[in-house]
Amino acid sequence: MRIDEIVKGAKTVGIGGHIRPDGDCVGSTMGLYLYLNKNFPELKVDIFLEKIPESYRFIEKSEEVNSDFTSDVESYDVFFALDCGKERLGSAEKFFDAAKKTVNIDHHVSNAGTGDENYIVPTASSACELVYNCLDKEKMDVNIAQAIYMGIVTDTGVFKYSNTSPDTMKVAAELIGFGFDFGSLIDHVFYEKSYVQNQIMGRALLESMVFMDGECIVSVVSRQTMDFYMAESSDLDGIVSQLLLTTGTECAIFMYELESMQYKVSLRSKGKVNVAKIAELFGGGGHARAAGCTMNGTQHDIINSLSEYIDRDLKGVSAN
Numbered sequence: 001m002r003i004d005e006i007v008k009g010a011k012t013v014g015i016g017g018h019i020r021p022d023g024d025c026v027g028s029t030m031g032l033y034l035y036l037n038k039n040f041p042e043l044k045v046d047i048f049l050e051k052i053p054e055s056y057r058f059i060e061k062s063e064e065v066n067s068d069f070t071s072d073v074e075s076y077d078v079f080f081a082l083d084c085g086k087e088r089l090g091s092a093e094k095f096f097d098a099a100k101k102t103v104n105i106d107h108h109v110s111n112a113g114t115g116d117e118n119y120i121v122p123t124a125s126s127a128c129e130l131v132y133n134c135l136d137k138e139k140m141d142v143n144i145a146q147a148i149y150m151g152i153v154t155d156t157g158v159f160k161y162s163n164t165s166p167d168t169m170k171v172a173a174e175l176i177g178f179g180f181d182f183g184s185l186i187d188h189v190f191y192e193k194s195y196v197q198n199q200i201m202g203r204a205l206l207e208s209m210v211f212m213d214g215e216c217i218v219s220v221v222s223r224q225t226m227d228f229y230m231a232e233s234s235d236l237d238g239i240v241s242q243l244l245l246t247t248g249t250e251c252a253i254f255m256y257e258l259e260s261m262q263y264k265v266s267l268r269s270k271g272k273v274n275v276a277k278i279a280e281l282f283g284g285g286g287h288a289r290a291a292g293c294t295m296n297g298t299q300h301d302i303i304n305s306l307s308e309y310i311d312r313d314l315k316g317v318s319a320n
Contacts, residue, residue: 001103001105001117001119001133001134002134002136003032003035003036003131003134003135003136004039004136004139006078006101006103006117007036007040007043007077007078009077010043010077010078010101011042011043011044011077012043012044012045012046012073012076012077012078013036013043013044013045013046013076013077013078013079013080014045014046014047014048014071014073014076014078014079014080014092014095014096014099015029015032015033015045015046015047015048015079015080015082016029016047016048016049016079016080016081016082016089016092016093016095016096017029017049017081017082017083017084017089018083018084018088018089018090019050019088019089019090020050020233020234020264021049021050021052021053021056022053022154022155022237023056023150023151023153023154023155023189024083024126024127024128024151024152024154024155025049025082025083025084025127025151026049026052026053026056026059026062026147026150026151027056027059027126027127027128027147027148027149027150027151027152027154028082028083028105028126028127028128028130028131028147028148028151029047029049029080029082029083030047030059030060030061030062030065030147031128031131031132031135031144031147031148031151032080032082032131033045033047033061033064034060034061034141034143034144034147035135035139035140035144037061038139038141038144039136039139044073046066046071046073046076047064047065047066048065048066048067048069048071048089048091048092048095049065049066049067049092050067050090050091051067052065052067053232053234053237054194054234055188055189055192055234056150056189058188059143059146059147059150060143060146060147061143069090069091069092069094069095071095073095074098075098075099075100076095076098076099076100077099077100077101078099078100078101078102078103079095079096079099079101079102079103080102080103080104080105081096081102081103081104081105081106081114081115082105082106082127082131083105083106083107083108083126083127084106084108084111085104085106085108085110085111085112085113085114086102086104086114086115087114101116101117102114102115102116102117103115103116103117103118103119104117104118104119104120105118105119105120105127105130105131105134106119106120106127106130107120107121107122107123107124107125107126107127107129107130107163108120108122108285108286108287109122109276109285109286109287110276110280110284110285110286111285119134122287123163123165124163124165124167124168125152125155125156125161125163125164125165125168126151126152126155126156126163126168127151127155128147128148128149128150128151128152128155129148129152129167129168129171131148132148132171132175133171137174140178141178142178142179142180145175145176145178145180146175146178146180146185148175149172149175149176149180149182149185150185150189152168152171152172152175153185153186153189153190154189154190156168157190157241158186158190159172161289161290162271162288162289163287163289190238193238194235196229196230196231196235197231197235197237197238199229200221200225200226200229200231200235200236200239201236201238201239201242203221203225203229204219204221204236204239204243204254205219205239205242205243207219207220208243208246210246210248210249211307212307212310212311212314214248214249215248215249215250215251215272215314216249216250216251216252216253216307216310216314217243217244217246217249217251217252217253218243218252218253218254218255218303219239219243219253219254219255220254220255220256220257220263220299221236221239221254221255221256221257222256222257223256223257223258223259223260226256226257233256233264236254236256239254239266240252240253240254240266240267240268241268243268244268244269244270249270250269250270250271250272250273250314251267251268251269251270251272251273251275251310251313251314252267252268252269253265253266253267253303253306253310254266254268255299255302255303257299258294261296261297261298262294262295262296263294263295263296263297263299263302264292264294265279265282265284265292265293265294265295265302265306266291266292267279267286267290267291267292267293267306268289268290269288269289269290270289271288271289272313272314273310273313273314274288274313275287275288275289275290275291276288276291277309278291278306278309278310278313279291279292279293280293281309282295282305282306
């Protein structure tokens with residue numbers, strides 16, 4: 001897939017990513033947005049995302065993101081859905097549905113492709129890696145490279161997760177060749193925490209519980225706790241990964257309350273448990289070692305439901 005060919009002849013382009021945007025979502029959408037702005041100044045390009053977490057707002061032109069999901073364009077000539085299928089675009093789905101041409105670029109195995117043109121590679125590290133493959137490297141600059149590198153760093157856990165491939169490292173090497181301070185970028189987007197983020201992570205770790213003979217760990221943050229710390233959902237990033245680092249654990253569950261009897265669930269695995277398949281059973285998805293879903297019920301009911309399938313994987317029995 002070549003971005004230059006896709007937008008050829010177009011006058012209006014829309015870009016959207018998934019609800020509750022993470023680093024890969026922001027990096028891929030902003031990377032494409034910056035590329036089109038730089039190389040196709042005659043195009044009207046709009047980018048639609050929910051509120052971007054503070055740690056990602058250093059990306060050039062991130063203040064131009066439309067989080068109101070309003071537009072004076074009735075039907076975009078091309079609309080890109082990045083890092084998700086159209087069903088996770090949230091309020092931007094209406095623009096995708098009305099577009100003359102739709103393009104879907106994603107790396108989630110649960111996405112069969114929802115665009116007129118699709119570039120879906122489940123073995124890729126990130127949507128950012130795939131977007132990079134579609135760009136003319138001679139037309140990139142340091143700002144585009146930073147955005148794409150940020151998404152790769154966050155989705156690979158700084159090149160630690162199993163989705164990191166030799167191709168990923170080659171792409172990363174080419175990106176840092178543009179000359180930005182990649183060390184400071186990694187510290188800022190992956191390790192650096194605000195005081196509130198440190199407080200709520202400490203609370204989540206303090207109140208965590210291990211079960212299944214220590215092979216599974218779970219922590220739950222209630223809406224009341226989030227309100228007490230004045231925390232947003234983005235302040236909870238990284239907690240599930242920290243839980244998984246507990247010695248002896250094979251699987252981590254982190255949940256936070258969206259509203260009464262509804263929880264956002266994040267799952268991580270060291271390999272024995274295929275959390276993507278489990279998340280899919282409950283309407284979510286992701287990767288074998290990192291996945292998520294939204295579930296209804298009490299926290300105890302949700303943990304019990306997940307535990308049944310986690311236990312099967314730990315014992316070598318298919319969750320299906």
